[in-house]
Amino acid sequence: MEPKKYLMVTVSGPDRPGITAELTRVLVEHGVELLDIEQASPHKLLGLYFLLDLGPDGGAGDSVIKDLLFEASRLGLNLDFRLYSENEIQAATRPNLFVLTHFGGIEALAELSKILGEEQANIETISTAFHHGCRSMEMVVQVDGAGRIGRLKERVMRESRALGVDLALQKMEAYRKNKRLILFDMDSTLIDMEILDEVARRAQVFREVARVTERAMRGDFDFEESLRQRVALLKGVTVEVLKEIRDRMVISEGVKELVTTLRWLGYRMGVLTGGFHFFADHLRETLGLDFVFANRLEVKDGMLTGRVEGEIIDAAGKAQTVNRLSCDLGIPLDQVVVVGDGANDVLMLGQAGLGIAYNAKKALDGVATASLGKRRLSNILHLLAITEEDIAEAASCKEP
Numbered sequence: 001m002e003p004k005k006y007l008m009v010t011v012s013g014p015d016r017p018g019i020t021a022e023l024t025r026v027l028v029e030h031g032v033e034l035l036d037i038e039q040a041s042p043h044k045l046l047g048l049y050f051l052l053d054l055g056p057d058g059g060a061g062d063s064v065i066k067d068l069l070f071e072a073s074r075l076g077l078n079l080d081f082r083l084y085s086e087n088e089i090q091a092a093t094r095p096n097l098f099v100l101t102h103f104g105g106i107e108a109l110a111e112l113s114k115i116l117g118e119e120q121a122n123i124e125t126i127s128t129a130f131h132h133g134c135r136s137m138e139m140v141v142q143v144d145g146a147g148r149i150g151r152l153k154e155r156v157m158r159e160s161r162a163l164g165v166d167l168a169l170q171k172m173e174a175y176r177k178n179k180r181l182i183l184f185d186m187d188s189t190l191i192d193m194e195i196l197d198e199v200a201r202r203a204q205v206f207r208e209v210a211r212v213t214e215r216a217m218r219g220d221f222d223f224e225e226s227l228r229q230r231v232a233l234l235k236g237v238t239v240e241v242l243k244e245i246r247d248r249m250v251i252s253e254g255v256k257e258l259v260t261t262l263r264w265l266g267y268r269m270g271v272l273t274g275g276f277h278f279f280a281d282h283l284r285e286t287l288g289l290d291f292v293f294a295n296r297l298e299v300k301d302g303m304l305t306g307r308v309e310g311e312i313i314d315a316a317g318k319a320q321t322v323n324r325l326s327c328d329l330g331i332p333l334d335q336v337v338v339v340g341d342g343a344n345d346v347l348m349l350g351q352a353g354l355g356i357a358y359n360a361k362k363a364l365d366g367v368a369t370a371s372l373g374k375r376r377l378s379n380i381l382h383l384l385a386i387t388e389e390d391i392a393e394a395a396s397c398k399e400p
Helices: 019-030 061-074 086-092 106-118 146-163 172-176 195-202 206-217 223-232 239-247 255-264 277-287 315-329 343-351 377-383 388-397
Strands: 005-014 033-040 045-053 078-085 097-102 122-131 134-142 167-171 181-184 268-276 291-300 303-309 336-340 354-358 370-372
Touching (some): 005 061, 019 061, 061 078, 078 086, 097 106, 106 134, 106 146, 146 167, 167 172, 167 354, 206 223, 239 277, 255 268, 255 277, 268 277, 291 315, 315 336, 315 343, 336 343, 343 354, 354 377
Parallel strands (some): 181 268, 336 354, 354 370
Antiparallel strands (some): 005 045, 122 134, 167 370, 291 303
16 A cells, blocks of 8 residues: 655735635545644744645645645745655654743744754744733743753743743643642742741840751751741740731732632642641631641740651651642543642652742742743733633632
C-alpha cells in the first residue's frame, strides 16, 4: 500500500466575508479530506491554514493546487503550499507544545523570544488579552527534549525576575485541563507578613529568632529543628497576644478577589503552611477556604509552652500533603495549583500541574512553572484562563 500524501496550504491577504466558503468549496469539489484548519483575522488581515489528506497516491494534488491558486488569485489573496510525506506529517503532528504566558510589553516579548530562539523553541502562535487594563501575551511554543525544557523553564523564570513581570510556562496538555484544587502557603503569600516574626517581636526575642532563621538558611540545620528552636524562644507568650496578632493579620492584595472568583467557579481551596493552625484557621473562616494543614503550637494555662504538637509540616510534609489530598479528592496532580514563596515550598511546587512562585526566592526558579510579583496574586486568575466576565459575575454573586 502506497503511503499517503498531504498538502499544507497557507493563505494570507485582506479579509472579507465568504473567503473560507469559497476555498472550502474547492476542497469539497475535489473530495479531499480536511485534517486540520486554523484561521485568524486581526485588523481585517486574514491568516488561514489547512492540512489536506490527498490519499495514498496523491492524485488529487495537482488539480486541487491549481484550483486553489486560481481561487486565491481571484480573491486577491496570497497562497503558499507544500507537499508532505506521511512520515513528515506524523512527526509534525506530535509536537511537544508549551504555553508561555507573560504580563510584560515589547521588552519582555523581545527578551523572552531571544531565549526561546537560543533554546531552539519554535513559536507557533502569539495572542494578546487584556485584564484590568493590563495586557498579557500568550505564546504557544514547541520544545524538543526534556533537558531543553528544563533549561528553558529556568531561564524564563530568571528573566521574569530581572524584568519584574509575571510569567507562566505550562505544558499544553496541562494548560488545557481545568484546574480544580489550589493550595496556598500562608506567611508572605496569603498574608503580607511573617507570623513567627511578629510573635517574636511581642515576646522581645526577635533577634534571637532571627539568628536561628539565619543559621537554618545557611544549612546549619533543617526546617524542623529550626522551627522547634524558634518556637522554644516563644515560651510564655499568652494566647491573648496571639489573638491580637491574629486580628491584625494583613491579607495580601488580590487574595479576596482571587478566592471569591475561584470559589464561585467550584475550586477547592486550602492553606498548606509550615506556620501555625491558630492563624491559618482564622484565614479559613475569613476567606471561606476548605482545608487547613499547619503546625500546632502547644498551649497550657493560656500560654505557649515553647513546643510544637504532632509531626512538623516541613518541605517533605507539604509535598506529601499535596499528594494525599489529590488522591483523597480524586483530583489528578496536573489539575492541582500550589502557591508558595520559599525553599520550604520547592517539593510541592515541583509536582503540581501549576506551581506558582509568589514574590519568591531564587531557589524556586528551577521548579516553579509560574512566577508572580508581590501584590499581583490576582494574575493567577488569568493564568488559569479565567475571563474578566467570570470575575465580574463572581463578584456580583458573592454573599454579602
